[in-house]
Amino acid sequence: MARKKTNDQSRVVKGQELEVEHLTEVTDLSPKQARALLRKHGADWQKLKEEAETQKEGD
Numbered sequence: 001m002a003r004k005k006t007n008d009q010s011r012v013v014k015g016q017e018l019e020v021e022h023l024t025e026v027t028d029l030s031p032k033q034a035r036a037l038l039r040k041h042g043a044d045w046q047k048l049k050e051e052a053e054t055q056k057e058g059d
Contacts, residue, residue: 019038027048027056034052037051
């Protein structure tokens with residue numbers, strides 16, 4: 001029986017904590033905001049930075 005591969009990028013996994021830390025450093029977002037963006041966009045750093053800028057402007 002073949003196993004079904006899942007590609008669930010909707011959650012931030014332990015290995016992505018480094019990405020959360022990096023995103024918080026380069027964008028001045030909170031870790032909670034960074035995790036939410038990573039869940040939404042995955043590793044698309046261009047979109048992550050664009051949306052982070054939008055969130056900072058809204059503050």
